[in-house]
Amino acid sequence: MSGSTALPQNGSAALPLRITPALFLSGRRARKVVERNILVYRRGWVFFVSGFFEPFFYLLSIGVGLNKLVGHLPLGGHTVAYTAYVAPGLLASSAMNGAVFDSTFNIFFKLRIAKTYDAMLSTPLAPTDIALGELAWALMRGSIYSAAFLGAMAGFGYVLTPWAILCFPAAVLTTFAFAGVGMAATSYMRSWQDFDKVSLAIIPLFLFSATFYPLSVYPAWLQVVVRCTPLYQGVAMIRGLDAGLFSWSILGHAVYLGIMGVVGLGVTARRLATLLLP
Amino acid sequence: MPGSEELSRVTSTLRDGEPMVSAHGLVKRFGDFVAVDDIDFEIARGESYGLLGPNGAGKTSTMRMIACMSPVSEGTLRVLGMDPATDGARIRSRIGHVPQEDTLDLELTVLDNLMIYGRYFDLPRRVIRQRAEALLEFSQLADRAHDKVEPLSGGMKRRLTIARALVSEPELLILDEPTTGLDPQARHLLWDRLYRLKLQGVTLVITTHYMDEAEQLCDRLAVMDRGKVAAEDSPAALIARYSxxxxxxxxxxxxxxxxxxxxxxxxxxxxxxxxxxxxxxxxxxxxxxxxxxxxxxxxxxxxxxxxxxxxxxxxxxxxxxxx
Amino acid sequence: MTVPAATRAPVPDPGPQRTRRRMATPPWARALGYWLYQYKRTWRGSITTSFLYPVLYLSAIGVGLGSLVNHHAHTVDGVKYIDFLAPGLMAATAMQIGGNEAMYPVMGAIKWMRTYFAMLATPLGVVDVLIGHLAWIALRLTAVSAIYLAIMALFGTVHSPFALLAIPAGVLTGMAFAAPIAAFAATQMNDAGFSALYRFGLIPLFLFSGTFFPVTQLAGWLQIVAEATPLYHGVALCRALTLGHLDAGPDVAHGTYLVALTVLGFALARRSFRRRLVT
Known part of the structure; x- marks a missing residue:
């Protein structure tokens, strides 16, 4: 355990201090973690490529199906077709789903089953490197999928203004937030059964975060609840940017997601240290 | 149903003096690859018979054929006086099989692994529970009865697999590399348990690539290499003859x-x-x-x-x- | 070997239970027993989600999105959107459960946990192992469909006493996926094929087989493709039963289609299980 043996003596109190600067400093070693993932993933490229089809199917289904049933919806003083209304919501939720999948399922497997991290920590890599590396990996994959989704949106003509290009960084930020928290949650999971709880958290977010229709459909109290939930931040931010509706609230959503990701990352690095270097 | 046969019927398939297992010209092929190449052997009741050889010698293929889990490619094989091709289920109801890789349910408890396995033989729950108690004692797992299997040590899992194979009170116990991967202490404990079974009259067929295991446990040995039996005799006689x-x-x-x-x-x-x-x-x-x-x-x-x-x-x- | 018969038994205590005759449990039911044992561990979470997900989906899509549909298109195929949607979701859920239970658990029982091999070392045969597993999936589907129907009733979307038959219809829909997918799973060396099956099979079916909107909205040829899929027939059957809009000809055709697919899937699964498990 060379290189990382210093950690336990430092104790958990010293860890947060290491993490913040580490965000910028340990990138080179974290890259090794990414390299390993790419190596493993090269064999699964069919799986990777097939992931592009899912948003395409969703957009197509809503375009030919629900669009006709729902009609137009109000957005920022205009009315827009249902497809244009719902597409940013789907982009945000696909960013969430992808991030959660990468950061829970995959990481649980490596942490508990394949013991990949135990092997990594017997090299100069430290827990922070692993956390950063996995997060970078989730961001890379999430970015590619988000870009493809945005491309499909534009292709179908569901994009509202040229500002929609800003939806890309917004989707990546959404990925960051959920990947960070997802990894932190994974470090507390004990068995595959715990993944039922992940679905239990994700499905209500997916269904109720103003993804499919405006908040005004809900009673007032539910609107307040939804406004506090994480996916709503991503949905509202991406939908606002797509329509070119700039306001301070967009900055608010961004800060919410940024804090969520950083806290998740910090907790993850600390948890990995206690789990793997007891 | 085979599992609920009466004792009188259990012994009726074997004529007096007929061996528990007999193989003549036994061949196992996987495509073009010949894993077992024309071997003959007989195993008597109460005997402890070993197949000794390196990895890839054809030991496991032979064992799986005896356990009626793998069809014979050529030659004749009789187990308990029956033909595995036609009476597989009846034979399996009277033998215990300890596979090379454990097939335990890691997420169930130790006791539940025994319970469900006994149910496959259609034994009444009450009977399984009685036997499970004795078997857990026998395999020194009584205090782990309600623990999940996953965190158990390799030796404990192996003992549980053997206990599980005994839940149907088999006449013939087939053990494929019972102690591979275990530490010396766990191995000696297992040898002791197997020796006790032998004293109770259970016929044992064991594969191993450990010579000390073969010497310790087997009355008679077939030395296997590349699908063939190179020699067969008691350990002492083999040493006297070939060394x-x-x-x-x-x-x-x-x-x-x-x-x-x-x-x-x-x-x-x-x-x-x-x-x-x-x-x-x-x-x-x-x-x-x-x-x-x-x-x-x-x-x-x-x-x-x-x-x-x-x-x-x-x-x-x-x-x-x-x- | 001339040992007297009485001392031949390995453990010389046959016990009274061995001489008493009792009805034998069929071998496939013993294999089913394994899955029931397994379920002891997970039933709480499983039952909770079986109740919760219908409630979430029906309130978010049925009530929430439904309010917009009612406002704009008023009705879908002559009924309120939630009445249209609920039986579709019930069938789609059955598809998902049937498919899921036939993917990872089958692979796990072959590769990871090797449960099937443990069973095959006992008097159970390959067909017993297969029927036992499929019977377990059918039991799961029965519970899930019954719960779904109960939730639908709470949302006021059950309009006919025939709706009770939607439970077997849901089971049949699930089995029409489970049997062929089990056949497929037994041929797979790793789980990569399952993702492909999800992405190019189950998800497109979920989106285009009449669950969320009538297939008549699809372009001509796409409509024909959608109507050829098993989920379409499951959705149509469940919908006819819960709405009470029965029409003997098409409904019998839907049922026959699903039964035929289940039987075909079983035959294929028997073959692929034999190939994989008996070597």
């Missing part, structure tokens, strides 16, 4: 092996050159070692020991048992 009483092991620096072997040529009837040592087969080890020294050879270390099955295997196949 000398004692062996002198000489270690020189690796580069000197060939030169020293040339120098010692003619000293003993048989001399083997291994990568790390020379083996001199002789009936008087100390005498031979004295002669080695008098010839001016001074090994870095030397050892006089009794012949083992390892020497038999080397003689029969020209290769070491454990690579």
């Amino acid at each position: 000398t009483r004692e062996v002198v092991e000489l270690r020189f620096s690796p580069t000197e092996n060939e030169a020293m072997a040339a120098k010692l040529d003619g000293l003993v009837g048989r001399l083997e050159i291994l990568p790390d040592r020379l083996l001199l087969y002789t009936d008087d080890g100390d005498g031979t070692l004295a002669e080695v020294h008098s010839l001016g050879c001074h090994p870095d270390s030397s050892l006089v020991r009794r012949s083992t099955l390892e020497d038999v295997f080397l003689r029969l196949t020209g290769r070491s048992l454990v690579e």
Whole structure:
């Protein structure tokens, strides 16, 4: 355990201090973690490529199906077709789903089953490197999928203004937030059964975060609840940017997601240290 | 149903003096690959029979055919007087199988693994519970009965697999490498348990690539290599037939092996050159070692020991048992 | 070997239970027993989600999105959107459960946990192992469909006493996926094929087989493709039963299609299980 043996003596109190600067400093070693993932993933490229089809199917289904049933919806003083209304919501939720999948399922497997991290920590890599590396990996994959989704949106003509290009960084930020928290949650999971709880958290977010229709459909109290939930931040931010509706609230959503990701990352690095270097 | 047969019917399939297992011209092919190549053997009731050989010798394929889990490609095989091709389920209801890789349900408890396995034999729950209690005691797992299997040690899992195979009170127990991967203490504990079963009259068929295991457990052994039986007899008889009483092991620096072997040529009837040592087969080890020294050879270390099955295997196949 | 018969038994205590005759449990039911044992561990979470997900989906899509549909298109195929949607979701859920239970658990029982091999070392045969597993999936589907129907009733979307038959219809829909997918799973060396099956099979079916909107909205040829899929027939059957809009000809055709697919899937699964498990 060379290189990382210093950690336990430092104790958990010293860890947060290491993490913040580490965000910028340990990138080179974290890259090794990414390299390993790419190596493993090269064999699964069919799986990777097939992931592009899912948003395409969703957009197509809503375009030919629900669009006709729902009609137009109000957005920022205009009315827009249902497809244009719902597409940013789907982009945000696909960013969430992808991030959660990468950061829970995959990481649980490596942490508990394949013991990949135990092997990594017997090299100069430290827990922070692993956390950063996995997060970078989730961001890379999430970015590619988000870009493809945005491309499909534009292709179908569901994009509202040229500002929609800003939806890309917004989707990546959404990925960051959920990947960070997802990894932190994974470090507390004990068995595959715990993944039922992940679905239990994700499905209500997916269904109720103003993804499919405006908040005004809900009673007032539910609107307040939804406004506090994480996916709503991503949905509202991406939908606002797509329509070119700039306001301070967009900055608010961004800060919410940024804090969520950083806290998740910090907790993850600390948890990995206690789990793997007891 | 086979699992609920009466005892009287259980013994009726085997005529007096008929072996528990008999194989004649037995062949197992996987596509073009011949895993078991025309072998013959018979195993008597109450006997403990071993298949000794390195990985890939065809031991597991043979065992899976006896366990009626793998169809015979050619030749005849009879287990408990029945044909596995037509009476597989009836045979399996009376044998216990310990596969090479454990097939335990890791997420169920120790006790539930025994319960569900007993149910496959259609034993009443009450009966399984009684037997499970005794078996957990027997396999020293009583205090872990309600723990999940996953965190158990390798030795504990192996003992549980054996206990599970015994829940149907089989007449024939088939064990495929029962102690591979276990530490010495766990192995000795398992050997002790298997010996007790043998004393109770259970017929054992064991594969192993450990010569000490084979010597300890088996009344009779078939030495297997590349799908064939190279020799078959009791461990002592095999050693007497294929080796000398004692062996002198000489270690020189690796580069000197060939030169020293040339120098010692003619000293003993048989001399083997291994990568790390020379083996001199002789009936008087100390005498031979004295002669080695008098010839001016001074090994870095030397050892006089009794012949083992390892020497038999080397003689029969020209290769070491454990690579 | 001339030992007297009485001492031949390995453990010389046959016990009274061995001589008493009792009805034998069929071998496939013993294999089913394994899955019931397994379920002891997970039933709480499983039952909770079986109740919760219908409630979430029906309130978010049925009530929430439904309010927009009612406002704009008023009705779908002549009924309120939630009445249209609920039986579709019930069938789609059955598809998902049937498919899921036939993917990872089958692979796990072959590769990871090797449960099937443990069973095959006992008097159980390959067909017993297969029927036992499929019977377990059918039981799961029965519970899930019954719960779904109960939730639908709470949302006021059950309009006919025939709706009770939607439970077997849901089971049949699930089995029409489970049997062929089990056949497929037994041929797979790793789980990569399952993702492909999800992405190019189950998800497109979920989106285009009449669950969320009538297939008549699809372009001509796409409509024909959608109507050829098993989920379409499951959705149509469940919908006819819960709405009480029965029409003997098409409904019998839907049922026959699903039964035929289940039987075909079983035959294929028997073959692929034999190939994989008996070597």
